[in-house]
Amino acid sequence: MRLNLHTFMEKVDQSCVSGHDVEECEMTMQLIELVCYSPKTHFGEVNFNSFPLEAAKRAFEELVAYCPDDCGGEENENSGNLLLEVNRIAHFKQSVLKLRPPRKRRFF
Amino acid sequence: MSKSLFVPHQTLSEYQMTMDNMVMAKLLHDNQIPVPDIPFACNYREDSFFYQAMSLLFQTVLCHEEEHDYGQTVVFSLRSSLIEEWMDLAHTFPDEEWKQRLESVFDPVQEYLDDYFELCTRTEITSFGLRITISGSFGFFHPILESFIECKQCLEQELEEMKAQKGEDKDDRNIDHDARGNGIRPYRTAV
Numbered sequence: 001m002r003l004n005l006h007t008f009m010e011k012v013d014q015s016c017v018s019g020h021d022v023e024e025c026e027m028t029m030q031l032i033e034l035v036c037y038s039p040k041t042h043f044g045e046v047n048f049n050s051f052p053l054e055a056a057k058r059a060f061e062e063l064v065a066y067c068p069d070d071c072g073g074e075e076n077e078n079s080g081n082l083l084l085e086v087n088r089i090a091h092f093k094q095s096v097l098k099l100r101p102p103r104k105r106r107f108f
Numbered sequence: 109m110s111k112s113l114f115v116p117h118q119t120l121s122e123y124q125m126t127m128d129n130m131v132m133a134k135l136l137h138d139n140q141i142p143v144p145d146i147p148f149a150c151n152y153r154e155d156s157f158f159y160q161a162m163s164l165l166f167q168t169v170l171c172h173e174e175e176h177d178y179g180q181t182v183v184f185s186l187r188s189s190l191i192e193e194w195m196d197l198a199h200t201f202p203d204e205e206w207k208q209r210l211e212s213v214f215d216p217v218q219e220y221l222d223d224y225f226e227l228c229t230r231t232e233i234t235s236f237g238l239r240i241t242i243s244g245s246f247g248f249f250h251p252i253l254e255s256f257i258e259c260k261q262c263l264e265q266e267l268e269e270m271k272a273q274k275g276e277d278k279d280d281r282n283i284d285h286d287a288r289g290n291g292i293r294p295y296r297t298a299v
Binding site: 031032034035036041042043044046048051053056057059060063064066068069070071083084087088090091093094 | 110111112113114115116117119120123124126127128130131133134135137138143144145146147148149224248250
C-alpha cells in the first residue's frame, strides 16, 4: 500500500484540534489552576485582561460538571473534565519534583 | 493517570463559588467597573461577591431588609439615583408607553430561576430603586449579575432616549410659543 503524503497530511489536519480550541482550553485550565491551586488570593493579583469572559464561564461549567471524588466520581466519569486534567498535571509536577536529589547537609 | 488532589463535595462547592466570584469580577471589569482588591475565595453563599458587585454596579449601598427560613430567603433593597431619575422621567409619558418602557427595561431581572440549582430571585421595582428577594440554599449568582448589567445598560440607553425626546418636545413648544408671539423662529431654544 502506497502512502500518499498529501492525503496523510489532510487526515492529520482533520483530526487535530484547532489552535483556537487549544488556546481556549489553556486559558480555562489556567483559570481552574488559579482558583484551585494558586497562592493568589485577591482580585488585585488577577490580570482580567488575560482571559475572555467565555473562558471564565467555561471554567465554571467544568467545575459544575465535575463529579466529586467522595460521591463516586470515578476517573471515567470525569474523563475529559478540565479540573481532572489540571489535577493530573499537578500530580505529574509533584512526581517530577520528587526526583530531585536531596540537599546535602552541611555539618559545621 | 493519578491525581494530586482528592476533590470531595465540600471542596468542589467552594471551588464553584470561588469561580462564580471570578466570573462576576470579570463581568464588572469588562463593563469598566473597577474590581476591588479583596479575597476571591468563597465558602458560603453569604460570602458571595454578588452583593458587593451589585453595590458597585449601581454605585450605591445595599440595605438588608428581611430574612426568613433561617437565612434561606433574603430580601434587600437598593436605592439608585439612575432608577429614580428614570422613574421620574418615565412617569411623564402616557400610561401605556410608560408600562411598555418599564417592561422592556426590567423584564430580564424580574424573575430568575436557576436551571440546575434551587436559587430563585425576584425583583420588584419601587419608586426609588429595586427590592430583591433571593431564596434557595444553593446556586450561583453570575447569571443574575449579568441580567442586572443588561438592565442597567438598557436603563442608561432609555434615559438618554427619553431625555432627547423630552428635549425635542421642549424645543417644539418653544417654537410654537414664539410663532404665536411674533412669528419669528427663535435663534436659541431653551434646553
